[in-house]
Amino acid sequence: MLYYSIVFLVIALIAAALGFGGIAGTATGIAKLLFLVFLVLFVISLVLGRRPPAT
Template sequence: MLHYAIVFLVIALIAAVLGFGGIAGASAGIAKILFLVFLVLFIASLIFGRKRL
């Protein structure tokens, strides 16, 4: 999931450099959402994945 967030971020940067504002904004929004989902899942796996002694 982090891979997809990075891919959309790169697409947003390239689109912004080329002047495609709408595509850049949409890609940046998708990248933000994917990064937040990745962060939530990562924290959940840290909390619930720990072994109890």
């Protein structure tokens, strides 16, 4: 998921450099959303992974 957010960020940077404002804004929004989902899943996996094993 982090890979896709980086890909959309690169697309947004290229589109902004070429002057395509609408595409750049959309790609930036998608990149932010994917990065937020990645962070939430990462924190959840850290919390659940540190629990002691059930006996």
